[in-house]
Amino acid sequence: MTLDGVGQLADAIRGEIAKAVVGQTETVDHLLVALLARGHVLLEGPPGTAKTFLAQSFAAAIGLQFGRIQFTPDLMPGDILGSNLFNFQTSQFTLTRGPIFCDLLLADEINRTPPKTQAALLEAMQERRVTLDGTRHELPSHFMVVATQNPIESQGVYPLPEAQLDRFLFKLLIPYPSLEEEARIVSRYGERSGLPSPAELGIAAVATPAALDAATKAVQAVKLADSVTEYVVRLVRATRDSADLSCGASPRAAVLLASAARAKAALDGRDYVVPDDVKALANSVLRHRLLLSPAAEIEGKQVEALVEDLVHQTEAPR
Numbered sequence: 001m002t003l004d005g006v007g008q009l010a011d012a013i014r015g016e017i018a019k020a021v022v023g024q025t026e027t028v029d030h031l032l033v034a035l036l037a038r039g040h041v042l043l044e045g046p047p048g049t050a051k052t053f054l055a056q057s058f059a060a061a062i063g064l065q066f067g068r069i070q071f072t073p074d075l076m077p078g079d080i081l082g083s084n085l086f087n088f089q090t091s092q093f094t095l096t097r098g099p100i101f102c103d104l105l106l107a108d109e110i111n112r113t114p115p116k117t118q119a120a121l122l123e124a125m126q127e128r129r130v131t132l133d134g135t136r137h138e139l140p141s142h143f144m145v146v147a148t149q150n151p152i153e154s155q156g157v158y159p160l161p162e163a164q165l166d167r168f169l170f171k172l173l174i175p176y177p178s179l180e181e182e183a184r185i186v187s188r189y190g191e192r193s194g195l196p197s198p199a200e201l202g203i204a205a206v207a208t209p210a211a212l213d214a215a216t217k218a219v220q221a222v223k224l225a226d227s228v229t230e231y232v233v234r235l236v237r238a239t240r241d242s243a244d245l246s247c248g249a250s251p252r253a254a255v256l257l258a259s260a261a262r263a264k265a266a267l268d269g270r271d272y273v274v275p276d277d278v279k280a281l282a283n284s285v286l287r288h289r290l291l292l293s294p295a296a297e298i299e300g301k302q303v304e305a306l307v308e309d310l311v312h313q314t315e316a317p318r
Contacts (some may be wrong), residue, residue: 006036006266009215012206016061020201021054022188023181027172029267030284031058031146035212038218039169039256040125040145040159042110042288049174051148052108053195059104059197062212063205064142067102069079071113077120081130086097095132101122103140111157118135118164121145125167142212162247162289169256170281171288204276215266223272227317232258232278235314241288244306247291257285275316283307 017028024276027043031054034041043051059066066163069080082098085201099105110118124130128139147168150157155262164184165171177185208247233254266279283304292302 001211001218003086003218003266003271005270006215006218007269009207009211010267013058013061015053015143015248016203016206017057017216019203020057020196020198021050022184023177024050024174025056027054028058029172030170030172030281033260033263033269033281034169035062035142035144036215036266037141037256037259038144038161038216039260040167041147042165042168042171043146043148043174044151044171045148046176047150048201050195052106054317055104055106055146055148057198057201057203058146059106060203060205062104062207064103064144064207064209064212065229066104066106067099068106069099070108071110071117074110075113075117077117080117081132084133086233093133095137095139101137101316103142105143105145107145109149110147111149114158115161118158118160119315122164122167142209161293166250166252168288169260170284172284218279219263219266221271222265224258224262225272225317228261228273228278229258230273231275231316234263235278235282235310236286238310238314239286239307242306242310244293244296244301245290246293247289249257249286249289253285253289257281260285279311280289281315282311 013032014025014028021028031041045051045054056066069075075144078098080098080100082096082101084093085096087094107121122276124139124143125145128141128143129136130139131137138252149160176182236249236251236257239245242248257278260281261273264277264281265271265273286307287303290307292301292303296306
């Protein structure tokens with residue numbers, strides 16, 4: 001697939017999502033980058049900002065098998081992965097697959113379940129496979145996790161461990177809509193008590209697994225110059241040297257930032273990465289991987305502002 005083909009596919013997906021979701025164009029663009037970079041996304045925003053609806057619409061538009069898990073305090077790892085059950089008729093154990101065996105998994109309110117259950121996703125997100133009773137089971141090649149969490153509640157939630165957060169390519173902050181966007185939402189859905197399904201809105205699958213494979217290969221062919229690679233590494237390493245941060249970004253963050261920059265360049269119709277691609281994605285890739293120092297917390301500093309400062313301070317290649 002050519003880069004023009006990648007752009008046309010992305011435009012078609014955007015058009016289908018727009019049938020359901022008002023606004024959120026930047027979030028949709030990040031989801032497309034994650035899809036082409038084979039990364040996972042964490043959506044954080046107040047209740048009622050269409051996080052779940054967006055994930056459902058995205059899955060419908062790309063035509064992949066959709067699975068959803070509503071995370072609760074009593075959820076167990078077996079409820080996600082499945083289990084081997086003994087069949088008395090055949091005297092054999094039979095695998096009962098859990099909802100994780102899909103293409104796009106919506107982990108709804110992921111921080112409402114204990115760390116033991118959250119950890120059930122670690123192997124799947126990193127290696128796209130799960131291990132049950134010592135047997136490995138491969139997940140689809142396009143397996144992608146879109147998780148949601150509510151930032152304003154503190155009771156009944158379990159903060160995600162750093163190891164879990166580091167496996168998400170992006171953490172995207174979903175804001176409230178603008179006045180005009182909210183008016184359009186009310187006008188479109190105000191007569192309903194709940195939101196319709198993507199099928200009811202006529203969202204069609206405009207991508208196929210073969211097309212996504214071809215688009216991913218086109219992204220992998222995007223050139224990353226040595227100077228831009230060095231820029232990515234210096235930016236990530238700068239987070240470890242900052243006095244305002246007690247924990248910087250890992251080498252995995254540098255790898256994922258470079259991969260995402262390739263996908264963004266392809267969506268912009270370029271077969272090479274420029275420093276602006278890295279700058280545009282830096283906050284989304286780094287914000288959930290950094291921990292403020294106690295002194296920075298007392299001073300009221302924000303991770304996003306610190307990342308912006310590091311981007312400005314790190315010299316970019318010309």
